[in-house]
Amino acid sequence: MTNKMVLFDRLALIGVGLIGSSIARAAREQGVVKEIVATARSEATRKRVAELGIADNVVATSAEAVKNADLVIVCIPVGACGAVAAEIGPHLKLGAVVSDVGSVKGSVVRDMAPHLPAGVEFVPAHPVAGTEYSGPDAGFAELFVNRWCILTPPEGTSPEAVERLAAFWRSFGAKVETMTADHHDLVLAVTSHLPHLIAYTIVGTAFELREVTQNEVLKFSAGGFRDFTRIASSDPTMWRDIFLANKDAVLEMLGRFSEDVSELTRAIRRGDGDALFNIFTERRAIRRSIVALGQDSATPDFGRPHPGLPADTLPRPYADKD
Amino acid sequence: MTNKMVLFDRLALIGVGLIGSSIARAAREQGVVKEIVATARSEATRKRVAELGIADNVVATSAEAVKNADLVIVCIPVGACGAVAAEIGPHLKLGAVVSDVGSVKGSVVRDMAPHLPAGVEFVPAHPVAGTEYSGPDAGFAELFVNRWCILTPPEGTSPEAVERLAAFWRSFGAKVETMTADHHDLVLAVTSHLPHLIAYTIVGTAFELREVTQNEVLKFSAGGFRDFTRIASSDPTMWRDIFLANKDAVLEMLGRFSEDVSELTRAIRRGDGDALFNIFTERRAIRRSIVALGQDSATPDFGRPHPGLPADTLPRPYADKD
Numbered sequence: 001m002t003n004k005m006v007l008f009d010r011l012a013l014i015g016v017g018l019i020g021s022s023i024a025r026a027a028r029e030q031g032v033v034k035e036i037v038a039t040a041r042s043e044a045t046r047k048r049v050a051e052l053g054i055a056d057n058v059v060a061t062s063a064e065a066v067k068n069a070d071l072v073i074v075c076i077p078v079g080a081c082g083a084v085a086a087e088i089g090p091h092l093k094l095g096a097v098v099s100d101v102g103s104v105k106g107s108v109v110r111d112m113a114p115h116l117p118a119g120v121e122f123v124p125a126h127p128v129a130g131t132e133y134s135g136p137d138a139g140f141a142e143l144f145v146n147r148w149c150i151l152t153p154p155e156g157t158s159p160e161a162v163e164r165l166a167a168f169w170r171s172f173g174a175k176v177e178t179m180t181a182d183h184h185d186l187v188l189a190v191t192s193h194l195p196h197l198i199a200y201t202i203v204g205t206a207f208e209l210r211e212v213t214q215n216e217v218l219k220f221s222a223g224g225f226r227d228f229t230r231i232a233s234s235d236p237t238m239w240r241d242i243f244l245a246n247k248d249a250v251l252e253m254l255g256r257f258s259e260d261v262s263e264l265t266r267a268i269r270r271g272d273g274d275a276l277f278n279i280f281t282e283r284r285a286i287r288r289s290i291v292a293l294g295q296d297s298a299t300p301d302f303g304r305p306h307p308g309l310p311a312d313t314l315p316r317p318y319a320d321k322d
Numbered sequence: 323m324t325n326k327m328v329l330f331d332r333l334a335l336i337g338v339g340l341i342g343s344s345i346a347r348a349a350r351e352q353g354v355v356k357e358i359v360a361t362a363r364s365e366a367t368r369k370r371v372a373e374l375g376i377a378d379n380v381v382a383t384s385a386e387a388v389k390n391a392d393l394v395i396v397c398i399p400v401g402a403c404g405a406v407a408a409e410i411g412p413h414l415k416l417g418a419v420v421s422d423v424g425s426v427k428g429s430v431v432r433d434m435a436p437h438l439p440a441g442v443e444f445v446p447a448h449p450v451a452g453t454e455y456s457g458p459d460a461g462f463a464e465l466f467v468n469r470w471c472i473l474t475p476p477e478g479t480s481p482e483a484v485e486r487l488a489a490f491w492r493s494f495g496a497k498v499e500t501m502t503a504d505h506h507d508l509v510l511a512v513t514s515h516l517p518h519l520i521a522y523t524i525v526g527t528a529f530e531l532r533e534v535t536q537n538e539v540l541k542f543s544a545g546g547f548r549d550f551t552r553i554a555s556s557d558p559t560m561w562r563d564i565f566l567a568n569k570d571a572v573l574e575m576l577g578r579f580s581e582d583v584s585e586l587t588r589a590i591r592r593g594d595g596d597a598l599f600n601i602f603t604e605r606r607a608i609r610r611s612i613v614a615l616g617q618d619s620a621t622p623d624f625g626r627p628h629p630g631l632p633a634d635t636l637p638r639p640y641a642d643k644d
Contacts, residue, residue: 029631079595094554103545128545131622132609141627147544173632177541187538190528192545198520199546201586203605206512216509218611219499222469223425223450223514224521226609226618231546232379233609236602243590245597254587257527258580264523265576268565273401276565280558283525287454287548287555289540296548300453302624306464309351310495 007168008097012069013038014062014084016049017235018130019101020075021139026172029141039065040136041076049136058121063091071097071168073125074112078102079241082111091117097121097161103188103238105152105181107245113154121161126150126184127174128192134235145173146294150183189249193242194257198248199232200239275314328356329490330419334391335360336384336406338371339557341423342397343461346376348494351463361387363398363457371458385413393419393490395447397435400424403565404433411437412571417484419443425510425560427474427503429567435476443483448472448506449496450514456557466496468616474503511571514577515564519572521554522561 011033013020020038027033038055039062040046048060059065067086068071081100082122092098098120102108105124116122129147131138149169153162166176179187206217206225217225243250267275291298333355335342342360349355360377361384362368372380381387388394388410396406403422414420420442424430427446438444451469453460471491475484488498501509528539528547539547565572589597613620 006356019344028629059417128542128546133622136624140628143633144630145631148541150542151435171632173629180333187534187542188545190531190534191539191542191547194527195546195550197586198524198583198592199549200602200605201516201582202520202579204601204607205516205575207605207608208582209512212509212512217513218608218615219470220403220450220472220509220513220616221612221617223452223510224517225513226612227521227549227553228517229605229612229618230603230624231549233606234602235597240595240598240600244593244595247590247593250590251587253527254390254583254590256531257524258521258583260527260530261520261576261580264519265573268519268569268572268576269567271566273562273566276562277558279526280522280556280561283522283529283551284555284558286525286540287528287551288547290543290551293417293540296551299627300455300460302552302626304619304624305621306462307467307495309348309463309467310493314450 005032007032007164010037010067010069010071010072012065012072014054014065014072014074014088015076016040016045016136017075018134018143019127020073021052021054022050023073023075023101023138023140023172025139025141026144027055027168032168032171034072037065045136045146052136054136054139059190062087066091066093066096068093069096071099071165074098074100076259077235077238077241078108078245080102081108082115084212085112085115091115092117092120094119095121097123097124097165099123099165101125102126103192103242104245105150105184109152109154109181116316121158122154123157123162123165124152124181125150125165125169126188127169128188129174130234132233141160142173144169147174149174149176149242150184151176151178152184153178154181184248185249189253193246193250194230194253196234196239197243197254198257199228202228203232218305261266327354327487329354329493330394331433332359332391334355334387334394335377336387336394337398338362338367338377338395338458339397340456340465341458341518342395343371343374343376343458344463344465345395345397345423345494345623347461347463348466349490350376352493354490354493355393359387359391359513374458375411376458378555384409388413388415388418390415391418393421393487396420396422399557399560399563400426400430400567403430404437407434407437407590411439414439414442416441417443419445419487421445421447421487423447423449425514425564426567427472427506431474431476431503442615444476445479445484445487445489446474446503448474448489448510449491450510451496452556454534454552454555456560464495466491469496471496471498472506473498474506476503494564496632507568507571510541511568511575515568515572518553518561519565519576519580521550524550525554
C-alpha cells in the first residue's frame with residue numbers, strides 16, 4: 001500500500017458494465033480517486049450498482065454525473081459515444097480529462113471530439129481486457145492486471161493529461177502504450193475484431209448443419225469448437241457497434257483471412273501433407289511467444305478445471321462380477 | 323474405491339503421448355487393468371515412459387508389446403495406424419480387443435481392419451479430450467472426466483467387446499456414445515477439425531501483415547486472438563494426418579464456413595446493424611448450452627488466472643507527490 005496517491009479527485013463513470021464496474025472496483029481498491037459517481041442508461045443497472053456499493057453516488061443522467069468530475073470515463077458501446085459526448089459537453093468541468101474504453105478509436109474520436117469544449121483534455125483509451133460476461137456484476141478489480149491499455153490522444157492533447165491517465169491505468173496493473181487511433185483500429189481488427197467475427201461465424205456454421213444435430217455439436221464441442229463459443233458469447237450490442245465502426249479495417253482483414261483459408265483448402269485438396277505440416281509447425285510457435293509475454297497462461301487448456309476420477313462408474317454387468 | 327474391478331488383464335499401449343499416457347495413468351489409478359505394457363517409436367519417448375513409471379513394462383516394438391495383451395490401444399497419429407496394424411496383426415492374442423484413439427474413424431477402419439486376424443475384436447474409439455500439449459509428460463488421469471468417448475465398431479463386432487471397452491472408458495469418468503465411422507467423421511469435422519483449421523489460418527493471417535508488427539499481435543492478443551493460438555499449437559503431425567484422412571468432410575465444412583463468412587461480410591459492408599445484432603444474439607446462447615451440458619466451465623475467461631492488483635505501480639512523478 002506504499003506510494004498510493006489520489007490521481008483524480010472525482011471520477012465519473014458513464015456506463016457500468018463489465019469494464020466500467022471493473023474500473024470502479026480497481027480505482028477504489030487502489031485509492032487513486034477520492035470519489036466515484038456513476039450513471040447508466042437503464043434504471044435496473046443503476047439500482048444494481050447502488051446495491052453493489054461500487055460507487056459513492058449513482059445518478060440518473062450523464063449530465064449530472066460529470067458535474068465537477070476530474071476524470072470522466074465513458075464505458076458504453078462505441079455507437080453511443082457521440083450522443084453521450086453531446087449530452088455531457090456543456091456540463092464538463094474546466095480541466096477535466098475525458099476518456100472512454102471503446103474497442104474502436106477512430107470513430108470514437110470522430111464522434112466525441114466535436115462535442116467536447118476547449119479546456120477539457122480528451123484522451124481516448126482502450127483497455128485490451130475482458131471476459132465473455134457483461135453487466136455490473138461481471139466486473140472485478142484484477143481484470144486489467146498485465147493487460148495493455150492503449151491510449152490514442154489526438155494531436156494537441158496535453159502530455160500531462162495523457163501521463164496522468166496512463167498512471168491511473170498503471171495503478172490497476174495495466175501496461176500502457178500510445179499510438180494513433182488509425183493504427184489502433186488496424187491492430188485491433190486483427191487481434192480482436194477478426195477473431196470475434198470468425199468465432200460468431202463458425203458457431204453459425206455448426207448450428208445450421210442438416211447432417212449433424214445441434215445436440216451432437218454441443219456434446220462433442222470439447223474437440224475445439226467450445227473455445228470459439230466463448231468469444232462468440234460476448235455482448236451483441238458492443239460487437240455490432242465495433243463492426244460498424246471499424247468496417248474498413250475489418251473488411252480488409254476478412255479479405256486476407258479468406259485468401260489464407262483458400263491456401264489451406266488447396267493444400268488439403270491436393271493432399272499436400274508437407275505443406276500442412278510446415279504451416280502447423282510454424283504457427284504452433286506463436287502461442288509460446290504469447291505465453292512468454294505474459295499474455296496467456298501456460299496452464300494446459302487455459303487452466304480449465306478437471307474434476308477428479310469417479311469412485312464408481314462401472315455399469316452393472318461389470319460392477320457385479322468381481 | 324468400491325466396485326473397482328479388472329476389465330482387461332494386460333493392456334498394451336502403442337504410442338504414449340498426451341492420450342496414451344493419460345490412459346496409462348487413469349487405468350492404473352482406477353485398477354481396471356492388471357498390467358500395462360507400453361511402446362513408442364522413439365527411443366527418447368520409451369526412456370521417458372520408463373522414467374515416469376506409468377507402465378509396468380516398456381518394450382521396443384509394437385509386435386512385442388501386443389503379445390498376450392487383452393486390450394491393445396493404438397495411440398498414434400492416424401496416418402500411422404495402418405502400418406502398425408500390419409505389424410501387430412500376426413502377434414495378437416486370440417480374443418484380444420484392439421482399439422485406437424484417432425480423431426478420424428473412417429480412415430482408421432479402412433487402414434487397420436484388413437490387417438487384424440479373425441478372432442480379434444476391433445472397436446475403434448475416439449476420446450474427445452485433450453490439451454494443446456503433447457508427449458508422455460503432458461498426460462494426466464483426469465483428462466477424460468466428463469468428456470465423450472465415441473466408439474465406432476464395424477458391423478459384426480461382438481457386443482460384449484464393445485461393452486467391455488465402454489466400461490473401460492466409463493471407469494475414467496468418460497461418457498460413451500456409439501455411432502458409425504462416417505457419421506463420426508462428419509460430426510468431428512465441424513466440432514473439431516474445422517475449428518482447428520480456422521485457428522491455424524487466423525494465426526497465419528495475423529502474422530503475415532505488413533501494417534501490424536508481430537510484436538503488436540502478441541501484445542494485444544488478449545482481445546480474442548490468443549484463444550485461437552491455443553488450439554493452433556496442437557501437435558502438427560497429428561493434425562496433418564487428420565486433415566488428410568478426413569479430407570472430404572473437412573472440405574465440405576470449409577465450403578459452408580466460407581459461405582457463412584460471406585454472409586457476415588455482406589452485413590458489415592452494408593452497415594446492417596440489425597442483422598449483426600440478431601446473429602450475435604442467437605449465437606451467444608449456444609455457449610450457455612455447452613456450459614449447461616458440462617462441456618465447458620462457466621468461469622469467466624475459461625478460468626484463466628488473474629493475478630492480484632499491484633502494490634506499487636505509480637511512476638515517479640506521481641509516486642513522489644503525495
